[in-house]
Amino acid sequence: MLSRVADSLYWMSRYAERAENIARILDVNLQLMLDLPKLGPAEQKALWEPVLRSTGDHSDFDKHYDKMTSDNVIDFLTLNPKNQNSIVNCITTARENARHVREQISLEMWEEINRTYLWMKSQTLKKIMRQGPYEFFMQVKNASHLFQGITDGTMTHGEDWDFIQVGKHLERADMTTRILDANDEIFVKQPSKTHTSGTLHWSAILRSCSSHDAYRKFYVAQVEPDKVVEFLILNEFFPRSIRFCAATLNDALRRISGCKEEHFTNLAEKLAGRLVAELNYSALEDIKTVGMHKYMDELQIKLHGIGDAIFRTYLFSPPLPVPEAEPEPEPAQKQTQKQGKATVAA
């Protein structure tokens, strides 16, 4: 398969997943606010700040808006064309990548992502607010699920499909670390067992990962911070846990190269294999020993490293010049598609 095609499939999948994740976070926070007493500006800010931190766009937000109100945050993360990770931009980028490879993906996939794009382009903040943002976010999530289902059901599960899996699970793992990290203050504070707003908050985090029911089924217990962290990082079977995502992407990488388990043929496989082993042999205590914030930062850097290694191994053929003292990646920064490879108009 062409390297450029692999690159487009990988990023198409990452951006589609990113759009869904942003919709999830916004949706849950809005619902959480409904359960709380009337909120003043300071309280609103306190609730939205972690969201902006988890999407990694905090400083950008301040450039465009003076107040951190619900409307402003929704506008910024949903429709703002200047925010490269707004939902509309994520969907546009995903669709642009799909357009690059439309003869490679199935017709149904293309039509679905194109439909989502056209629908998204027709949205305004007024429209979203009028129909209720929950309805809107549900449509974004459903579009993503539909796209994934169509992908699984209409595309041959070969190398191209595996690149889509790699992109999706890397993005999903990254987002889960961000959601946890953004809320680590609450984790540190360890509210008393009766603290209702703490429980509400943790329930919200579970819901933003679609894991509320799965959690209850697994623990048959109250929502407790420790268990939430354990579930979202270390659970073996939940499809949005970091361990599950790492294992799935590791499998996909091995199918791409044909390399067997416990071995590696390139840096991406080495890093992914190592991360899987580490998560397989970790327990909650290990996370607590390192400290939640630090642990999440380290995870993000590792995921970043895997993404970078995939790019160097598969997506960009000529050997890249060795970068001079490349700065350590900022964990808060989201990985974006490398520019400069885009084609210029004829």
Add this chain to the structure above:
Amino acid sequence: MALLDKYQPGDFFDEMFASENEVRPHYSALFERFQNLDREEFESRKNAVDAAFLRQGITFTVYSDEQGTERIFPFDLMPRIIPAAEWTKIETGLIQRMKALNLFLKDIYSDQRILKEKVIPAEDVLSAKHYRPEMVGVPVPKDIYIHICGSDMVRDREGTYFVLEDNGRCPSGVSYLLENRVAMKRAFPHLFSSVGVRPVDHYTQDLLTVLQYIAPKTSSYPPTVVLLTPGIYNSAYFEHSFLARQMGIQIVEGQDLVVQDKTVYMRTTKGLEKVDTIYRRVDDDFLDPKVFRKDSVLGVPGLVEAYRAGNVSLANAIGTGVADDKVVYKYVPDMIKFYLSEEPILANVPTYLASNPKECEYIVKNLDKLVVKSANESGGYGMLVGPASSAGQRADFKQKILENPRNFIAQPTLNLSRHPSYTDGHFEGRHVDLRPYILCGEKISIVPGGLTRVALKKGSLVVNSSQGGGSKDTWVLYGDS
């Protein structure tokens, strides 16, 4: 009231009506069907077709728009019909023309017999902007230069067909032909069998056969064929990706290809893979920055060298643009006589060259009656339609012509044929042309029909999509009615 009740054919050759009350026999079944539709039903079908085009992204990119807006190519639901006998003449005429054009290109890039024998003035050919001296003495596979051609044809007041231009570089639009047919089959499924329409879907298979046929002898079997596109921002990207998908071949951009030891490879996740034939949708100028435009980022450095070495085949060949030059166009009937010793089956539009002092004088005097075209523009740009022009525009063109006479030709303003087209609740006559697509491999074949383009603006003669044109499905019948 039925949709066609008040239709006025006007003082034109109308494709459907012989006179106000007389439908041409090959249109009678269609006429009955459309008369049975009311406005509401017709529009609901039309909206369904438009929505499907948008959903599938069957669009072209508007260059002038910064946001890179994609638009659907307006589609008129009333098809254009060509009876069998008429089509046979077009077909044989175009095949004759293709043979002559390929012999001409072979000749001017080798012995230049036609120039030496002064059948065509050498300076008119050698001064053509797209003549490529780099190609002289370079053999091309099977001696075919133009593999894919999209000739533009028009009809005059009497209904006679003329070839307006040959488009032997990278003609586009064939994907619309194929998609229009799919849309019509969905909108009017029962009409097809009752009218007896010849199918078109084999086009992409035929195209692939041609591309495999011209692959270098050293190729593996089956040869690796790719389509080279300028990228997703090109206005015809939809077509590139459509054709690649239909043929099951890779679509590549310049950055995906690399030349080593005069051999072209594509970069894949498993390393380099040899490429045998490139169906390139990139103009000569941008193909190889080592040979042509240095600033091209769309091409592949070293491609021309690999091509000259015979390690990779290109469709179309480099240098076919000389035959697209509108000055050279004038001589196609002479080529047919010279190479084939035959009389041309299809007529050329009479053409005056500004580079000829006598003809130039005539052009300048009659600017208000003529259509002036630059020799090398396409897409309806760089053109003056005399009768519709202002005095200022004519003065402007006069100056341009006198400054650079080699670059201009003029033709009489043809009274192009019209076809009923839907506008705002009823049908009105609009000017149409026809672009059949010719494939030239082991044999020459033409997909029955072609793209009928229609000037949707009332009175307009310009059918190009960039200038407010639309298209129609084109039906070639098995029989004559």
